[in-house]
Amino acid sequence: MQIRDLPYSDPGDPDVRSGPRFLLWLGRGQLTGQLKSLSWGLMHHCALAGLPLGVGLAVQAVVEGSGRGLVFAGLLIVALGVLVSVGDTMLHRTAVTNWITAAARVQQLLSRKTAELGSALTRRVAAGEVVAVSTGDVEKIGWFIEALSRFAAAALALVLICVWLVLYLPSLGLLVALAAPALALAVLPLLPRATRWADIQREKAGHATELASDTVAGLRVLRGIGGEELFLGRYRRASQEVRKAAVRSARMWALISAVQVLLPGVLLIALVRYGATLVQDGRIEVGQLVTVYSAATLMLFPLRNFEEIAMAYSFSRPSAQRAVRVLSLSRSTQASTLEAMVPEGDLYDPVTGLLAPRGLFTAVVCGDPDEAGRLADRLGGHAEPGGGRADDTRADDGTRTHGGEEDADDRDCGEAGTAGAEGDRAGRRRIPSVLLGGVALDDLPLGSARTAVLVQDKDPVLLSGTLRELLDVPSRGTVAPKDALAAAQCADVLDALAQASADADGDPMNTRITERGRSLSGGQRQRLALARSLVTDPEALVLDEPTSAVDSHTESRVAAGVKRLREGRTTVAFSSSPLLLGLADRVALVHGGRVVATGTHQDLLRDEPRYRAVVTRETDDTIAAPAAQDGPDRLASTDASRTAEAIEEIEERA
Numbered sequence: 001m002q003i004r005d006l007p008y009s010d011p012g013d014p015d016v017r018s019g020p021r022f023l024l025w026l027g028r029g030q031l032t033g034q035l036k037s038l039s040w041g042l043m044h045h046c047a048l049a050g051l052p053l054g055v056g057l058a059v060q061a062v063v064e065g066s067g068r069g070l071v072f073a074g075l076l077i078v079a080l081g082v083l084v085s086v087g088d089t090m091l092h093r094t095a096v097t098n099w100i101t102a103a104a105r106v107q108q109l110l111s112r113k114t115a116e117l118g119s120a121l122t123r124r125v126a127a128g129e130v131v132a133v134s135t136g137d138v139e140k141i142g143w144f145i146e147a148l149s150r151f152a153a154a155a156l157a158l159v160l161i162c163v164w165l166v167l168y169l170p171s172l173g174l175l176v177a178l179a180a181p182a183l184a185l186a187v188l189p190l191l192p193r194a195t196r197w198a199d200i201q202r203e204k205a206g207h208a209t210e211l212a213s214d215t216v217a218g219l220r221v222l223r224g225i226g227g228e229e230l231f232l233g234r235y236r237r238a239s240q241e242v243r244k245a246a247v248r249s250a251r252m253w254a255l256i257s258a259v260q261v262l263l264p265g266v267l268l269i270a271l272v273r274y275g276a277t278l279v280q281d282g283r284i285e286v287g288q289l290v291t292v293y294s295a296a297t298l299m300l301f302p303l304r305n306f307e308e309i310a311m312a313y314s315f316s317r318p319s320a321q322r323a324v325r326v327l328s329l330s331r332s333t334q335a336s337t338l339e340a341m342v343p344e345g346d347l348y349d350p351v352t353g354l355l356a357p358r359g360l361f362t363a364v365v366c367g368d369p370d371e372a373g374r375l376a377d378r379l380g381g382h383a384e385p386g387g388g389r390a391d392d393t394r395a396d397d398g399t400r401t402h403g404g405e406e407d408a409d410d411r412d413c414g415e416a417g418t419a420g421a422e423g424d425r426a427g428r429r430r431i432p433s434v435l436l437g438g439v440a441l442d443d444l445p446l447g448s449a450r451t452a453v454l455v456q457d458k459d460p461v462l463l464s465g466t467l468r469e470l471l472d473v474p475s476r477g478t479v480a481p482k483d484a485l486a487a488a489q490c491a492d493v494l495d496a497l498a499q500a501s502a503d504a505d506g507d508p509m510n511t512r513i514t515e516r517g518r519s520l521s522g523g524q525r526q527r528l529a530l531a532r533s534l535v536t537d538p539e540a541l542v543l544d545e546p547t548s549a550v551d552s553h554t555e556s557r558v559a560a561g562v563k564r565l566r567e568g569r570t571t572v573a574f575s576s577s578p579l580l581l582g583l584a585d586r587v588a589l590v591h592g593g594r595v596v597a598t599g600t601h602q603d604l605l606r607d608e609p610r611y612r613a614v615v616t617r618e619t620d621d622t623i624a625a626p627a628a629q630d631g632p633d634r635l636a637s638t639d640a641s642r643t644a645e646a647i648e649e650i651e652e653r654a
Contacts, residue, residue: 003100011108016328019320026102026145033101034149037094041153044087045302049161050080052294060287091150099146103138106323110134113327125326132209133326137319144316147309154305158184161302165295169284172275172292179267180299184306186263187256194252195314201245202318208238253311260307264300271296342451343444345437347540347570349378353595354588356540356572358437361563363584363601364574367591367614369545372574373457375590376544379434379572380455381441436540451476454538458545460529462517467497468509470528476537479565481509484534487561488527489554493520522549527558534562540570552579559583576614589614 015025054077061069165173347356356362366372433440497508517525
């Protein structure tokens, strides 16, 4: 694989059982490139090791006064110099190619996994860690793959040099051959501690990256509540911890480098002393001593690759482990028993008993916003935390769509494929699937399920790009973007974008929207996200607090526009706003994980105290009065329910 051939048509199926296995899989996948690099590296090191022979012959020719011998030695040195230059150039070229192609393969694997899981990825792995894996960790993995072939060439060259020295001059060559393994392995006792400090540094750096990512994402909110200094202080402390860990790690690597310099120096001193004694005794010639000394000196270059491969592995192993943690997340899709079809009919959740009749605008009221979010997830076929149903695929733009099915323990940070995880899968209780038209979403093919149900959560994300690109989403084609924008009451957003447009005609559709829509207000972002969801025109649209960031006047018009545009389609909106509830065809009250009352907004407001408490924000005293009139049993039940809710809230906070 050459750089010009990137990207890979298929990056392959990685071995994600462990970090080292993943590195081995990457190396095997680049076997041709590794062999090329090994060949050029071997030529470079052997030619470099041959230079002392030419120098020794030249010295001996001068001592003997042989002009022919001096010319031969000069030509040999020139030829070896050319081989060293060509070998070094090609070694660098092939090694960098291995580095870039390995990094590109990992990037493609991460991109494919991100597209597969959508925002479910950031619910299992922190967003900062995903950023760290796709940037710094990819670079370190590529470094190890690049250093691997150079290390192999250096190790093989070292063996050949030792063998040649033993054959050339056994008296000194044997000393070098015995010392070479000791020099190469002397740093092994120091590597575990150096690796441990490197792991600590990586962990703290990842934490700092996560903190920075979260702070930048919530910068607007932090400015609003005056929390910038608090989070800035947290990041300062985290960065100082990273600095201290980096200094400790650098000290260990400096010690390893010092050992790599000290021990070869001791060898050279011993070699010169012993060699000089042999020359004085007339047992060897001066040229031979110069040859062996020069060869031993040049052995320092291959030895440095031993230090580099140790450092590269210690840094790339935790990086590969983090990459494996992301790549091992998967969705085990159940074999579909249905043809590719989009079912039609009522949307029903057997767990809560919620029924959204086909073609009607159903509003759902939950006293607990978290409970509302979990129920919205369920209606889209997504998993509840800790449950057995775990097919959670949310698009990168913030809308969640139903996919296949996965095991809940895939959220675990441990390695995939362990026996313990398999045992957890076997014992996990499966939660009944949501039904659409009597068809379980779990049994639908992925594409059909995504087309059938679309969930927009309360914090949708706007990707950077033009407004036209934002609204260019997979859809039925029955709702035009202008109709969706009108229903979501985006006229003021279009005016603002038109003013910011770079086109002469001021077309807002061609105006670029910054990442996450940070140039827009919260209400404007929410309405644009709503328009995007309306364009898709799914069979069932689930909206979680679609008007929470707009004023009451705009909220009323948005609710009316959505109802009008979605006429004949199933729409479910989670809200406690009286303006939206009043326009709904049907309202359901969910309390304690079950639907406890259904009807119109006016009927529930009149007859259901719990509904009235959520919608009108009544105080506890106001609720307790009618409860007391109904008898002590109902009052006791209400108090017990409140007590249980309070205990659950405390446990969740703990």
